[in-house]
Amino acid sequence: MDTLETRELRYFVTVAEELHFSRAAKRLGMAQPPLSRAIRQLERRLGVTLLERNRSGVMLTGAGHVLLGEARGILDAAAAATRRTRRAASSTNRLTLATKAGANHELLRKLLDAHAAEPGAAEIEVLLCGMGDQARMLRDGRADVALMQRPFDALAGFDTEDLHTEQQVAVLPAVHPLAARTSLTMADISDVPDLPVARWPRQDGTYEPGPGPEIHDQSQLAQLIALGHTVAVICASSRAWLWSAHAAIPLTDAPHVTTVLAWPSQSRSQAVASLVRTASQL
Amino acid sequence: MDTLETRELRYFVTVAEELHFSRAAKRLGMAQPPLSRAIRQLERRLGVTLLERNRSGVMLTGAGHVLLGEARGILDAAAAATRRTRRAASSTNRLTLATKAGANHELLRKLLDAHAAEPGAAEIEVLLCGMGDQARMLRDGRADVALMQRPFDALAGFDTEDLHTEQQVAVLPAVHPLAARTSLTMADISDVPDLPVARWPRQDGTYEPGPGPEIHDQSQLAQLIALGHTVAVICASSRAWLWSAHAAIPLTDAPHVTTVLAWPSQSRSQAVASLVRTASQL
DNA sequence: CGCGGTGATACCCGGCGGGTATGACAGCGC
DNA sequence: GCGCTGTCATACCCGCCGGGTATCACCGCG
Structure with a gap:
């Protein structure tokens, strides 16, 4: 009755991005008619018109705009889910930590040392990434934990543990x-x-x-x-x-920066939990 | 190749909850064999065993546990997406605000009055709910904004605007x-x-x-x-x-409570934005 | 050793997702 | 005006896959 399939969402997102059925179909590796039909079906099931088709062009309606945002989130979450599941299966005792390249040397070193000293500690792979990529890595399941900085990084949706505040x-x-x-x-x-x-x-x-x-x-x-x-x-x-x-x-009046350890709010794997515990004792 | 369909996730969640294929199939309104097959297919596509089937019973593997959490989130998000989309279509200028029944009388009254005074203000429907239901309402798309309290309520995944702090x-x-x-x-x-x-x-x-x-x-x-x-x-x-x-x-040493206006971090509808602006000027 | 109950396998069928061909219609150059 | 081109929608067909039924293999148990 009202269960969105990810396939439909993928189709819709592509059309919404291209604003053009034929191009979208091409990108999706399919023909245009079935794509048109799929979108129509989606609209009928929702009881909502998502796209305004007038002569020479397609426009998103307000509802379409809302669904576009939601759909992107869902598709990202689905992709993240497969990655996290696969990683959970392949390596039970291994963590990937994302951090901004060139920042937090000192702190990261201390954290890794302290963690390695724990008995039965998970192996930690450090993933260096640039400028706010940590959030994406964390969100899409390529990393389990990340070092991030408040107030610079978007921490919405993550649980965090404050590690260090500095000028x-x-x-x-x-x-x-x-x-x-x-x-x-x-x-x-x-x-x-x-x-x-x-x-x-x-x-x-x-x-x-x-x-x-x-x-x-x-x-x-x-x-x-x-x-x-x-x-x-x-x-x-x-x-x-x-x-x-x-x-x-x-700088006397610049906001202080807090380096935090962040992880997806639900994912309470024991490896993450153990690292967080170690971190909180630093 | 690796795109999880929500149907599969629904199946998997049900099996993981029941830990019993026949019962799960019954709950899903289908027969047991196709359900078994669907789960097997899911496992094969992921390349991961999610369930340990031994004699007399089914157990979740570690990876299965991870996927269960992810899948629940995705299904919730999908359900929320349909609600939000439908509401965006049916009522362009209308907001639903969730609040804890019996709290924030004063503040809510002021907020509603101030908002009503704005030109072209959205109509606001107030949804009273009990003990931390606001987060769920917000997450599953039944509400657009909510009054919540730090540090009591789980604010992860929401954007917030502080309104009032009290003892x-x-x-x-x-x-x-x-x-x-x-x-x-x-x-x-x-x-x-x-x-x-x-x-x-x-x-x-x-x-x-x-x-x-x-x-x-x-x-x-x-x-x-x-x-x-x-x-x-x-x-x-x-x-x-x-x-x-x-x-x-x-109480001299109890933590202060901050009432915040919260909304899903991505959803920046102009109606919500306008209410937030009004709120920030209170 | 049957018996009840588990999930897995084998097989069949109908619907639906996908393809091709074509239509309706608007914009545009001649 | 008239094609021409490019848009999305419609019509129709087909193969696959999701779902059903029947049955098997296995285990625990009286």
Whole structure:
């Protein structure tokens, strides 16, 4: 009566993304007529029109927009479910931990050491990923736990354990006048016209407009700072990767950053639980 | 290749719950052989054994346990998706707000009034539910937004906006010696042998063991306190429903309670967004 | 050693998901 | 105006797979 099949959702999402039945059918590796029929069936079962078909084009209705979001979530969850199930079967005593490359050296080292000291500890595979990929890894089942940072990372849907809170610092070229200060405020560094703040890409790969250079990794950033082209705000523990041409000055009014251990809220495997227990005693 | 169909998940969940193919088939309204076959197919596609069939009985494997949790989530999400889609279609400018019956009178009244004053405000239907049902309502698409309380309610997976923080108070029989005090601590009330703290049911309807009476609604609780059989800890704004035979004494060391407006993290319908905006200006 | 009860196997059938061919209709260039 | 092109919908056919029935293999048990 009203049970959405993932196949239908897959079809609907593709059509909604393409806004074009023939192209969507092609992407799905099928012919257009059965796809049209499947969507019609879905609409009839829901009793809702999801797509507005007028001449030359297809538009999403409001309800269609809602279903698109829901369907994406469900499909992601389904893909995650197969991964998690397979991993649970293949390796009973093994965990994958996702962390931002180049951050939390210190903390991660301590966590891994403490965990390894536990009797019967699970083997931990560390998965380095860039800029907020941890959430995706965790959500889609490629990782079991992740090191993430509040308030930067989206923690919705995860359970977390706070590990460590620290200040943020401004990273400047060592030769810059501000580098001589012992502390700075956010206003100090946002007001400097010759040092525009660097811009990281958003989820979709685009950049928000602004004067600063567009960057996508840490080494780029480090170089640009050393060249005197930009300034960055990072958390104190990331000073590890700084160069001698850099100066790190504490920021008095930047929000504190808390590194947390995060895991999917339901998944209470005993391996995860044990790691969390270890972490909470650090 | 590796796309879980919700039908399969439904089958698997039922079998995992019954741990019995014939009974599961009956519950699903089908015969046992096709069910067995469906599960086998699922196992083959995943390349994982989910159920241990030995003589006289079926047991879940570790992987099966993982999949059970995932599958439940996916099925819930699918059911929620149909509800949300249907509601989005039937009523473009209408919201359902879930709240705990008997709590937040004051705040809810203010929120509704402020919202009604907005031009083009959505019509709001208030859905009263008991003890932490709001999370379920929100999750399964029966409600669009909910008033919930930190740290009591499970907020994982929701976006929230803090509305109001308040102290908790102990509610005692007015005639009890402690009722004469101007403030109390948690230790004060947990140490009183003649007034064991009442116990609310957990999610699954069971009670954790303890001396206090088992209750399941507020009027019960009120009566038991008035009779001098128990003591309760509630947040200050709930004093509205107290009787004259009750005394409410501030607790100095109980955690503060924050009432929040919560909504599913992805669902950013403009009606919800508008209500959140209104709420944030209260 | 039958007997009841488990899940697994064998086999059949109907419906439905998929394909091809075609239609209805709008926009557009001539 | 008239094709031409490209859109989605309709009509029709077919093979597969999901579901049913009958039965088997196995185990515990009196």
